[in-house]
Every structure is written in structure tokens, then in C-alpha cells.
Amino acid sequence: MPPLRKVIISILLLGLIAAASVPAGAASPLLKRGMRGAEVLSLQELLGKLGYKVAVDGIFGPETERAVQEIQKSAGLDPDGIVGPLTREVLARLTESVVAYTVQRGDNLTAIARRYNTTVSKITSYNRLANPDRLLPGQILLIPTQSVPASAALRLSLQWPVQGRISSGYGARIHPVLNVRHFHGGIDIAAPEGTPVKAAEAGRVVKAGNMGSYGLGVVLDHGGGLTTWYGHCSRLLVRVGETVKQGQTIALVGRTGLTTGPHLDFRIKIGDQTVDPLQWLP
Ligand SMILES: [Zn+2]
Structure with a gap:
């Protein structure tokens, strides 16, 4: 597989995590109830x-x-x-598009900003960089941009952990059990209890056990700050510290934790930030 750290991807960011400033579009007219068009x-x-x-x-x-x-x-x-x-x-x-970029040897912020049609100050504030002149190779930068360059094509080789209907997507939703609006950080893939859950990518098991409302869960670390999460399982087949191959069965679908029925809650994170798995899966 191509090392994930080298992959540049674009994601749709559904969260107010950024200190980045966006043009306010002050010239646009007000939109309100009763208007059409x-x-x-x-x-x-x-x-x-x-x-x-x-x-x-x-x-x-x-x-x-x-x-x-x-x-x-x-x-x-x-x-x-x-x-x-x-x-x-x-x-x-x-709705801003964010590119996760892994710093290469010899990179500097000015060149990166130019490549993504953004500014050094935007990248600096977005990543809360204390010292923008010192970038470390391997460091991941989240780059806010409205225009993703063609070179940032998805070259990621993730595979689906389970085949099934997406019963709940990524983003704001009404929680099926708690019945309140909340942010869903993953996708729910409906599948019968006991269906094998496959590793979406090769990696190392960093968590495997009871994760509260997430039920029995596994977290795989793929390097470069990227992790994949597998929740609500009925059984776990791996232990912390193990390395797994892509496609290896790591758990079985279940309904542990806070669920209304058997499904896999699959998540992808860059650092602490969840991203929409549908932007990553083939
Ligand atoms: Zn879920």
C-alpha cells in the first residue's frame, strides 16, 4: 500500500474547529423566510x-x-x-474544504500556501503553529482551501470494513436513541450480527475493548496521525499492540453500546478530528 502519510486528501469539514477567516460575502443580499430563487x-x-x-x-x-x-x-x-x-x-x-498535507523534507509554508491557493497566516492560525518557520517532515498540516488542486487526488487505498447499507451518515443528525440533535462522527453500516469487520487499511491496534456508548470497539493506527475506528462490535478478534493487514477480520458486527440494532459505526480521524469516511472509501 502507498504510505498513508504521503497521501493528500480533501475532506469536507463539518465542524467549527477553525480559527481561519473566510470572506463573509457581505455584498450578498439577505435571505429570509418567504424569499424564492x-x-x-x-x-x-x-x-x-x-x-x-x-x-x-x-x-x-x-x-x-x-x-x-x-x-x-x-x-x-x-x-x-x-x-x-x-x-x-x-x-x-x-462547508470549507480542508486538505490534510504531510510535510516533506525541504517544505516551507510559503510554498505550501501558494500550492493550495491560500495564505501562510491562514495555515498558521488553523493549525495553531507556534513557530511557522520550523516545519518537521512527517508533520500533518490541515490546510483550509476552497479550491483543491488536481494533484490532491484521492490516492488512498482504504477498503470498506463491512458491506452494507449506510443507515446513518456523517454529520449533524437526530440521535436514534437519545433523540437529540448531535454530531455523528462516523458512518453507520447496517449488517447482521456476527458479520466479519475487516481492517480498512493495514495498521497497528491501539485500542481494543469496551468503549462506553461506542460499545466493544477497535482503533487502528495507520501512521501520520490517521486512525480508523470500529464500534458496537459483538466480539473483538485482535489485541492492543498487534499489527493487522488490510482486509484482516478484526471483529464481528454487533450491537454493544448505545445502538438500536446491529451495525458497524466506522470512523476516520486525523489527529483528534473526525472526517467523513465517504470522502475516503472507494
Ligand atoms: Zn454511529
Whole structure:
């Protein structure tokens, strides 16, 4: 397999983790209830991507307003349901594309920033770099960008851990057990109890055991800050410290932890940040 550390990928970031600044689009008109048109339509498409169930019909109705209010509330804005410059800025951040880049020998921030059509200060603040002049080879930088260069094609070789229907996607959702809106950091793949769970990529087992509401779970470390997570299993077949091959059965599907039925909750993290597995899987 190509070393994961060398892989450059683009991910859709669904979280307010960034200190990066995004143009606020102050020139755009306000969008509010009762309005119609293409601008409303693209707002609704965006809300859909963020996990909100709104009709994409170009009409700013109560559903769209409610979704906007929820986003405003979670961002600490006045929940007036009107999309003005501040709300636009929040939406832009929520949907910003982020590239995980592994620093190579001889790299410097100016060159990296130029390559990704962004700025040194954006990368510095996004990664909270104390000393931007000292980059270490192997270090992972998250690079906020609206335009991913062609060279950043997905060259990742992950495989599906389980075949099955995605019963719940990545992002904001209503929790099936707790019935509250929360952020789902993985994808749920429905499969019968006992179905083999395969390692999505070769790696080392760094966690294997009871993980509370995540049930019986396994975490594989693939190097470069990348980990994959497998939750709600009925049985674990590996131990901490073991190395596993890609495709090796590491556990069996189950319903341990907080679940409504047997499924695999599969997650991918870069450092502490979850990313959308569907952006990574073939
Ligand atoms: Zn889940």
C-alpha cells in the first residue's frame, strides 16, 4: 500500500474547529423566510449537505428557517433565521474544504500556501503553529482551501470494513436513541450480527475493548496521525499492540453500546478530528 502519510486528501469539514477567516460575502443580499430563487436553492443544497432535512425547492419556508436558526444557535448567533453576512460566514466555514498535507523534507509554508491557493497566516492560525518557520517532515498540516488542486487526488487505498447499507451518515443528525440533535462522527453500516469487520487499511491496534456508548470497539493506527475506528462490535478478534493487514477480520458486527440494532459505526480521524469516511472509501 502507498504510505498513508504521503497521501493528500480533501475532506469536507463539518465542524467549527477553525480559527481561519473566510470572506463573509457581505455584498450578498439577505435571505429570509418567504424569499424564492437560486440563492435560496443553493442555501438549501448546502443545508442538505450538513445533514438538515430541508426540501430543495428554492422557497425559503419554515423548514429552511428552522435549519438556519439551529445553525445560528450552535454558532452563538442571534437565531433570527435570516441569512446575513455573519450567518454566511458560519456556513462557509462549515462547508470549507480542508486538505490534510504531510510535510516533506525541504517544505516551507510559503510554498505550501501558494500550492493550495491560500495564505501562510491562514495555515498558521488553523493549525495553531507556534513557530511557522520550523516545519518537521512527517508533520500533518490541515490546510483550509476552497479550491483543491488536481494533484490532491484521492490516492488512498482504504477498503470498506463491512458491506452494507449506510443507515446513518456523517454529520449533524437526530440521535436514534437519545433523540437529540448531535454530531455523528462516523458512518453507520447496517449488517447482521456476527458479520466479519475487516481492517480498512493495514495498521497497528491501539485500542481494543469496551468503549462506553461506542460499545466493544477497535482503533487502528495507520501512521501520520490517521486512525480508523470500529464500534458496537459483538466480539473483538485482535489485541492492543498487534499489527493487522488490510482486509484482516478484526471483529464481528454487533450491537454493544448505545445502538438500536446491529451495525458497524466506522470512523476516520486525523489527529483528534473526525472526517467523513465517504470522502475516503472507494
Ligand atoms: Zn454511529
